[in-house]
Amino acid sequence: MPGKRNKELNNEQLGYLKFSGKLEPKRKIFSNCIKAFITGGTICVIGQLVQVFFKTYFDFDEITAGNPTIAVLIIIAVILTGLGIYDHIAQWAGAGTAVPITGFANTIASASIEHRSEGYVLGVGANMFKLAGPVIAFGVFSAFVVAFVKIVLKELGVI
């Protein structure tokens, strides 16, 4: 990938970069986006149906039905990951399966299953958050900053 380090490269290396860039398959952004749209939308529709189910047959309201819905989708994603089906769908769908919460569950489940041979503590326990860890770390830190700033602004009477 051409970057800022190009200045340090000699002519031969630059020539190679150009050559390899030409051979690299073009990413089909448009068709990938449509695939992501269809699968992502479908997963959200399934979520919406589960949410309606919880609202109709159990004692949940619009907001509290969100938690069991997410749990159900996570269970489905983990089972599909264990059976090896989720990865097949993900290959076709790209971000369509990575962005919904099912993708988050998939990263945890697949990392756990993959590292099981290294033992439960150092394998499963230590690697479970290999891919999901950044999401939680950045999520919590940014949420902390946003909440803190908002509270300070409120105290100061700005908002």
Added chain:
Amino acid sequence: MDKIIWAFLIGGAICVIGQILMDGFKLTPAHTMTALVVAGAILGGFDLYEPIVKFAGAGATIPISSFGNSLVKGALAEAEKTGIIGVLTGIFEVTSAGISAAIIFGFIAAIVFKPHG
């Protein structure tokens, strides 16, 4: 019925944003998810995420961006009750179900399933 269509459109649209980040800006899936979570947290801070949830339902709560929004929401709600320390105690309040479910079932999966080639 309306909500199901909106869930499809908004949920799909958020995934398209993710796909553009991955293909257009050549980010890894981890970077994409992280970017969406941070975006969700910032939108949550400006009270812009809840309106999307109101009309798109699961279309906004299922994508990972809602994780960021929920973190902010939990922190702010608890801070309202107990003061500034509530930011620390409340941050996982709303997202607890998602994180615990993922850990618990991920662990069970590691016990039950064998790795696929």
